[in-house]
Structures are given as C-alpha cells and as structure tokens.
Amino acid sequence: MSILTAQVIKLTDEEYKLIRDMVYEYCGIYFQEHKKYIIENRLSRRLKQLNFTSFKDYYYFLKYDRKKDEELVEIMNLLTINETYFFRELGQLKHMISVAIPELVKSKSDRVLRIWSAACSTGEEPYSISILLKDSGVLPAGYRVEIYGTDLSQDAVAKAKAAKYRKISFRSTEPQYMKYFREQDAEFTVNEDVRLPVKIDRGNLLLPADTGRYRNMDIVFCRNVLIYFDKESKRKVIENLANALQPQGYLYIGHSETLFGISDAFRMNNFGEGIVYTKK
Numbered sequence: 001m002s003i004l005t006a007q008v009i010k011l012t013d014e015e016y017k018l019i020r021d022m023v024y025e026y027c028g029i030y031f032q033e034h035k036k037y038i039i040e041n042r043l044s045r046r047l048k049q050l051n052f053t054s055f056k057d058y059y060y061f062l063k064y065d066r067k068k069d070e071e072l073v074e075i076m077n078l079l080t081i082n083e084t085y086f087f088r089e090l091g092q093l094k095h096m097i098s099v100a101i102p103e104l105v106k107s108k109s110d111r112v113l114r115i116w117s118a119a120c121s122t123g124e125e126p127y128s129i130s131i132l133l134k135d136s137g138v139l140p141a142g143y144r145v146e147i148y149g150t151d152l153s154q155d156a157v158a159k160a161k162a163a164k165y166r167k168i169s170f171r172s173t174e175p176q177y178m179k180y181f182r183e184q185d186a187e188f189t190v191n192e193d194v195r196l197p198v199k200i201d202r203g204n205l206l207l208p209a210d211t212g213r214y215r216n217m218d219i220v221f222c223r224n225v226l227i228y229f230d231k232e233s234k235r236k237v238i239e240n241l242a243n244a245l246q247p248q249g250y251l252y253i254g255h256s257e258t259l260f261g262i263s264d265a266f267r268m269n270n271f272g273e274g275i276v277y278t279k280k
C-alpha cells in the first residue's frame with residue numbers, strides 16, 4: 001500500500017452525500033459529485049485525530065454529539081479555500097477610492113464611513129482597504145472609518161487578527177505600499193495605524209444572525225466566495241448583504257461572479273475595469 005492510500009479513509013458515495021449536504025446546509029459551499037476526493041483527502045486526517053475509522057461514525061458524531069458545533073467549525077478550517085493577497089483586483093479598490101467614497105461623502109448625514117470585507121479570509125483585503133484610505137487621504141477631515149472583516153474559517157480569522165504576512169501575500173503589491181508594514185525575520189506586520197480601524201470577527205454569510213451584526217454599511221466587498229455556492233445559497237447571502245447596506249451603498253463582488261438571476265436589489269454599473277453594484 002502506498003503512503004498516500006494508507007493515509008486516506010475510504011469515503012463511500014452514501015457517506016459523501018451525507019457529509020456534503022451537511023456542509024452545504026451549514027455554510028452554502030456546494031461540493032459537486034466529482035469533488036468527493038477533496039472531502040476524503042482533507043477530512044481523513046481529522047478522523048484519525050479523533051480515532052474514527054469510518055466516515056459514517058464521524059457523520060453521526062457531527063450530527064448528534066454535544067461537541068458537533070465545535071466540530072463543524074473545525075471542518076470549515078479544512079474545507080474552505082482561503083486564497084487571497086494584498087490589493088487583489090486593484091481596479092475595484094481604486095474605484096472605491098476615486099468614485100465610490102467621494103460620491104458617498106457628498107450625501108452622507110453622519111461622518112462615519114463603514115466598510116465590510118465579507119469573507120475576508122486571512123485579512124489581506126480589509127488591510128488593503130485601510131491602507132488605500134490612509135494613503136489616498138480621500139476622507140475629509142473629521143471623518144471616522146470603520147472597517148469590518150469577517151470569515152467563516154476560524155484559522156483564517158486568527159491569522160487576520162495577527163496581521164502578520166509572508167512575502168507570497170505581496171505578489172501584487174506596488175512597492176510604495178510596503179511602508180505600511182514592519183518587516184522582521186521575513187515576516188511583515190501591518191502597522192498599528194492601519195490596523196486600528198479594522199475589526200476582524202468570525203461570521204457565516206449564510207446566517208442572518210451573523211450578518212445582522214453589520215448594518216448601515218456604505219460599502220461591502222464580497223469577492224471570490226460566491227463561486228463556491230449554488231444559486232440558492234448565493235440568493236441567501238446576497239439578501240443578507242443587501243440588508244447590511246445603506247440605500248445607494250456599493251457592493252463589489254469578484255470578477256468571475258455575477259448577480260444576474262440572483263438579486264434585483266442592486267443596480268449594475270460597469271466602470272471599465274470592472275463592475276460595481278449599488279443598492280437600489
């Protein structure tokens with residue numbers, strides 16, 4: 001037996017459907033038929049840690065054990081894809097600075113700008129936003145900014161809170177922004193003044209109880225996560241985000257994502273380098 005097969009516990013089709021449906025109901029991520037190997041590979045080691053020899057026993061643990069909620073959190077650490085980097089899809093970030101914020105500032109009644117980076121993974125997105133706000137000086141004097149970053153993965157959230165990054169996170173970073181980091185032993189820590197407006201928390205975009213904590217948002221980023229959802233989950237998530245946004249608030253989603261056939265709560269605007277939605 002090869003080392004690889006020795007490490008994997010066999011997942012039957014029936015067990016796959018049970019676990020896949022449970023994951024889908026919990027967070028909206030939908031694993032198609034041909035993705036069975038992902039669950040088999042990523043969860044096998046977890047089963048061994050817990051001394052399970054079959055996925056069926058593990059499924060019953062997930063369904064009925066008093067520690068089932070904690071275990072679902074653990075599963076999400078293993079099944080989510082946390083790929084991200086600083087200044088990803090820069091065209092949208094620049095649009096936020098040069099168009100969205102100046103427009104919002106014209107009509108705002110309070111002097112607080114609220115931005116939510118939903119599904120922020122390890123935090124590069126909310127810190128990129130904070131850096132650009134500071135660097136551009138776009139906000140008039142007397143304005144306060146609140147930036148929220150949330151993600152389902154507890155591991156990703158812990159990394160986002162630590163705000164320490166390796167070089168790989170800077171693969172698309174223009175050199176002038178490196179002054180917002182402190183380098184030590186090949187690790188880059190986000191400067192305190194950039195971290196200060198950013199508040200990171202765990203949250204499930206599918207759950208109104210979690211998303212309901214974010215209200216009166218001026219701008220929401222929800223990029224590169226809708227691709228993992230089916231139509232029904234996308235609808236629920238977008239409805240939750242619409243409820244969080246102010247009328248005329250801005251929503252940025254990933255380049256390969258669309259709200260077509262998902263929601264009519266938004267107007268679509270093509271700004272050349274990308275698309276932005278505004279709440280009706």
Ligand SMILES: C[S@@+](CC[C@H](N)C(=O)[O-])C[C@H]1O[C@@H](n2cnc3c(N)ncnc32)[C@H](O)[C@@H]1O
Nearest residue numbers: 027080082084119121152153204205223224225
């Ligand atoms: C590929 S990353 C995108 C990170 C960042 N927005 C970007 O564009 O670079 C997708 C993130 O979505 C998170 N995610 C998946 N399902 C989620 C859910 N139901 N609620 C909140 N976050 C979720 C994952 O944990 C993962 O960190």
